[in-house]
Amino acid sequence: MKIKVISTSTSCLDYFHQKHNIGLIRLQIFLNNQEYRDGENLTADQFYDFITKNPRLIATTSQPPIGEIVDYFRQIARLGYQKIFVTTLSSALSGSYNSILSASKIVASEIEVIVFDTQSIGFCEAYCALQAERMFSEGFEISEVIAYLEKLRKNNKIFFIVDSLNHLIKSGRLSIAKGFLGRIFHIKPILKLEAPGIITMIKKVFTMEKAFDCILREIENYTKNQKNQKFFLHILTSGRPPMKNKLIEILKKKLNINDILEVIITPVIGAHVGNNVLGVGLIIPPI
Template structure:
């Protein structure tokens, strides 16, 4: 009998969520100064943002999960009786984890692995896990589940409100030219995940934080009009602000479901404090 387990990377924020199906999380490493932390295991979101707020010039880097850790997750699911595994990874434009999940599969006997590039991050990636669980419970095959999940990806929209892009520029996560990056450092741009290729791009260049937030609300209003959606707000060290944004979104589209989720440290390391994401998924 075929049994399907799920492996997802820590960039999804899956550690902060409780699932009713076996989901194994592979954790990236966070480098703060001369210390190395395994995301969520050694350091959680609140502690991380407190550290970087108090030490704004601390050297921050991240590194992918070691191959051995991915192999261990596969072997754990296999030993639990799951002979098929669906992996869901952060966008390949932001990390090489997707390729690692494929390579690791070649080193473990007794399993079939189907890998998905979410072309997303945070709750956009996590939502795909929830969709996968729904279809697994409905009795679909591994490939059928994967195709259902991949069909959702173009419907995931994420807008990012940033206090500064310096963290994203420093770590190479923002797709742009050198000249454009110089100008972005002087403004409050709205960034956007391109759900077609998974890149993070500067969507609109705006001069002030207030105007950027108002424009974000306008985009949300325009793009969700007459559409059924699930929405989410992702916060860093600014949960009260996120709660205000959630309330405002509910005035635009009353009655919708809006998840409020923390941005896990290995993603926050590139976003920086003060960052807030607003996402909406067409359903």
Template sequence: MPQKIKLITDSAADLPEEIAQNYDIDIVPLRIFFDDKEYLDKVTLSTPEFYKLLAASENLPSTTQITPVEFSERFEKYLKEGYKVLYIGISSKLSGTLQSAVLAKELLGSDDIEVFDSLSASIGIGLLVIRAAEMAAEGKSLHEIISKLTAYREQAFGYLYLDTLNNLVKGGRLSKAKGVVGSLLRIKPVLKITEDGEIVVAEKTRSLQAALSTIVKRAKERQRNLSNESIAIAHTNAPELAEKLSELVQEEFKPRKIVISLAGPTVGTHVGPGGVGLFF
């Protein structure tokens, strides 16, 4: 008999709502602080509302990690319902949220809880969650899913273009020196998520088109046949950019599916508006 597996992720995964509902994935929200007000990501602050606030405010928002208590309450609920629990979370190098999940697992002392570090962000996490959900639906065991996810993670690709580095620098996700260089030179930076789950400036381009072309070029260098894979594009309130990148990707790789996701408040807080990223 297949194991009952409950998949949990956090709101930084930017999973499209229909996918989360289809696979019954529990999404734990991070908190957003904006102009002295506290919101729950996509619960008390919708993504469209967030971008309206961002455009109207002179202040940059901030986020706070999910607490061990919040995780332990979720985990315990599903354990009591007879589930094995798999939490796939935002890179431990980008947030303390994953460590909170580890502490919650230790607090409950259960071997039926697995905490998996995506070493990614945004829909890069989401792709791993989708793959885990597909495997669970096929009747794979928790052990098998973890093993496959580890292999997927080792081959993961995450490159992004940001319109501004200010948010990343303010949030401590990128060094200030590199942020200042971007502001002064008006460069169009291409960033990547490293194998260790950090965000670094990969290249500096002079135009938006050059930035998008660089992302596709780096993807091509992986020499992977993506015709039978799902590729994901996330954007921070820049649908035209996402569509432009999607067209380039479709022309170059002809993937099985392209998932386009509007990044929510957590990711939007740290990368700012006008950004786009490619993940597979």
């Protein structure tokens, strides 16, 4: 059976250069009264350069129009695919999951569309899509792929440090009260995204060094009981955070790992977290 795997543009697959055949449903971003498609006519470099030069400007985002998704599904059906498997960013963070689900019902008589909520974003979302594509190519059934991804998403974590709280406050991801205190006392909040797909603040510190120590302890706590089970780390960045290389050095040394994938945060995610964000994604694949 010919199955097409699709993800949303927030998976950062535009900036992942290993070979794959995963399609992308692109979210929208509105910047300076102009509409863009995430990663298509507005790249990450262009976006972060723009908000660096215009720090007071706040970009807004939107899920893709249902009609556009329907057209994309029909285009895939015309290419001879029998089914479409879509991995989406967390439904708790965006209405994209519901839009894609609505589009799937419209084309139900033409092609079956299975929609899977990764309950994450960024490369954790991408990893679900990449594993789905691999498993389908190896002959796994859809039910087996879903069962695997359900286990996988429980073990995906993202820890990140934001440079400014303004974007999180204005996008509603952080309360005004917490944001006000953070700005007054120059607090650096450490945030975590995990299943069921929501962002929580796990600690407030005053220096990047303490933030790095906190993230390292969190990763050690999650991985210490995994015995010989593999885990993967990736670094998420928006713009050019000055201490990125220092964080990579600490993680490699303390966790005794050689390779850490670097992933650029897409403009749509960047609109909510701002510039100079440093994040660490942890993926523990099921055995």
